[in-house]
Amino acid sequence: MRAVVFETPGIENLKGIGKALLRKTVEGCRGKFEIIVLEVLATNTVAKRLYQSMGFRTYGVLPGGVKRADRYIDVELMYLRLV
Numbered sequence: 001m002r003a004v005v006f007e008t009p010g011i012e013n014l015k016g017i018g019k020a021l022l023r024k025t026v027e028g029c030r031g032k033f034e035i036i037v038l039e040v041l042a043t044n045t046v047a048k049r050l051y052q053s054m055g056f057r058t059y060g061v062l063p064g065g066v067k068r069a070d071r072y073i074d075v076e077l078m079y080l081r082l083v
């Protein structure tokens, strides 16, 4: 199953909301899935730190995986084992 672009638009001042949402998502997956995989732009240090703080680990990089305004950005592949 593939799902969800994780975002907390316009509520960046509510510190902790992203982590709370991700924790809820991960807990909701326990018992139903064995692993969660996600993709994050390598330049997105805030999101990467959030995922790392929840235990996600990087297993690869897709070089230039996303093109934005004629610029290629690496995509980092991350996983979290639930079992």
Ligand SMILES: CC(C)(COP(=O)(O)OP(=O)(O)OC[C@H]1O[C@@H](n2cnc3c(N)ncnc32)[C@H](O)[C@@H]1OP(=O)(O)O)[C@@H](O)C(=O)NCCC(=O)NCCS
Binding pocket: 005, 006, 007, 008, 009, 012, 014, 015, 016, 017, 018, 019, 020, 039, 040, 041, 044, 045, 046, 047, 049, 050, 053
């Ligand atoms: C990524 C996003 C969901 C995080 O949500 P948030 O509510 O800002 O994050 P939180 O306040 O819960 O902080 C969670 C962790 O993120 C990291 N973080 C948050 N703000 C940060 C900042 N300004 N600089 C560095 N790391 C930061 C920290 O590791 C933090 O954990 P800590 O407070 O225990 O150190 C949010 O910034 C967002 O919507 N970004 C735009 C969309 C996006 O990039 N989505 C990810 C797609 S893969």
